[in-house]
Amino acid sequence: MSETPSAETPINPNETATANGPATEASGLDPVQAQLAEVQERYVRLYADFENFKKRAARERDEVRRSTTESVLGRLLPVLDTFEMAMQAAAQPNTNLESLKAGVSMIQGQLRNTVADYGVEEIDAMGKPFDPALHEALSQQETTEVAEGLVISQNRKGYRMKDRLLRPAAVVVARKPGSTTTNTSSES
Numbered sequence: 411m412s413e414t415p416s417a418e419t420p421i422n423p424n425e426t427a428t429a430n431g432p433a434t435e436a437s438g439l440d441p442v443q444a445q446l447a448e449v450q451e452r453y454v455r456l457y458a459d460f461e462n463f464k465k466r467a468a469r470e471r472d473e474v475r476r477s478t479t480e481s482v483l484g485r486l487l488p489v490l491d492t493f494e495m496a497m498q499a500a501a502q503p504n505t506n507l508e509s510l511k512a513g514v515s516m517i518q519g520q521l522r523n524t525v526a527d528y529g530v531e532e533i534d535a536m537g538k539p540f541d542p543a544l545h546e547a548l549s550q551q552e553t554t555e556v557a558e559g560l561v562i563s564q565n566r567k568g569y570r571m572k573d574r575l576l577r578p579a580a581v582v583v584a585r586k587p588g589s590t591t592t593n594t595s596s597e598s
Contacts (some may be wrong), residue, residue, distance in 0.1 A: 444582040533568035550585040
């Protein structure tokens, strides 16, 4: 049975009937397809915007990294210049050891000040209780001179920058004479 407009069904003048019934606008397919096309277009634009954002963020991150590196290296170049002057002074025939020591000491101070400007601090381990968060125990040494668990020797300085550990201090820790290291694993 074919459908024909009855007196009860209003006819929209913008619609045209087809052999199978009213036009697709009447069935609601055109608005859905239009809405789908609009959503797809928004998706494509949003996806392109997101891809552009990722590329821009990566470029900005690289630029910040490059800028930071240039800043740090720019601050270290005067220290390198001072080292070169010290090497030239060492090559002079009448340079004595004391003047070289004084020059190297000045360079060390210059380098310490430069890294301190970036928030780098030395970790003072000598005489302090061993802290695995700040210290790397190289060994233990039996002694009665200091309490057990204190750092008695520092082989390499440790450094931190604000809350972050850059390098732990390499230390030797005191142990009571005759005591053995505690083994947490069970022995069978």
